[in-house]
Amino acid sequence: SQTIHQWPATLVQPVGSPLSLECTVEGTSNPNLYWYRQAAGRGLQLLFYSVGIGQISSEVPQNLSASRPQDRQFILSSKKLLLSDSGFYLCAWSYRGNQPQHFGDGTRLSIL
C-alpha cells in the first residue's frame, strides 16, 4: 500500500531563517505531488504541484520554493522566513488523472 511521510511534525523558526520541509511517498511510482498551506481558521491553499522530477508549478507568488529531486521526494524551502509563513503545511500525492489526493500528517510551522 501507499504511504506518505512528512517531517518534522512541528517546527519553530525565527523570522529570517531558512526552511526545508521534506515529503516522501512510498509504494507507488511517478505520483503527482502537492504542497498546501492551511492557515488558522482558513481553507487549504495550493502552493506547488509537480507531475514529474524537476517539474514544479507554482500557484501563488511568495518567498517559498519547491523542488523534486527524486521521483517520490518533494521539498518545500525558503531562504528567509516571514511571520506570514506560519501555518500548517500539508503534502499530498495522487495518481494521474482526476483522482483524489492523499495527504500526509502535516508540519505545524510557527515563526517567532
Add this chain to the structure above:
Amino acid sequence: AQSVTQLDSHVSVSEGTPVLLRCNYSSSYSPSLFWYVQHPNKGLQLLLKYTSAATLVKGINGFEAEFKKSETSFHLTKPSAHMSDAAEYFCVVSELTGGGNKLTFGTGTQLKVEL
C-alpha cells in the same frame, strides 16, 4: 472556474442522531467530487469520492453522499453520529490540469457531536 460552498461552518448533533453536511459546487465540466475529514493537527483523510459513476457514493465510517446534478449538490450524510466523528469536514471539487488535478476546497464544516 470551479468553486465549492459549504453551507454551514458549524454543525452540532447528538450522538446517535443523523448527520447532514451540505455542499454545493460550481464546475464548467463534469466534476469529480470528494469529501475529506480532518481531525485536529492531522492531515486530511479521504471519506469518499464521486467520479461520474453511481450518484450515491458510500464511503468509510458509515458516511455516504449523493451527487445531484440538477441541484449542483453533494451533501454528506450519516445515519447515526458517533463521538469519534467530531472533526472538520471539507467538500472538494477536482479539475484536471496539465497532467495533474487541482482541488478546490470548501471552507470546511466543523462537526460537533454531543452526548
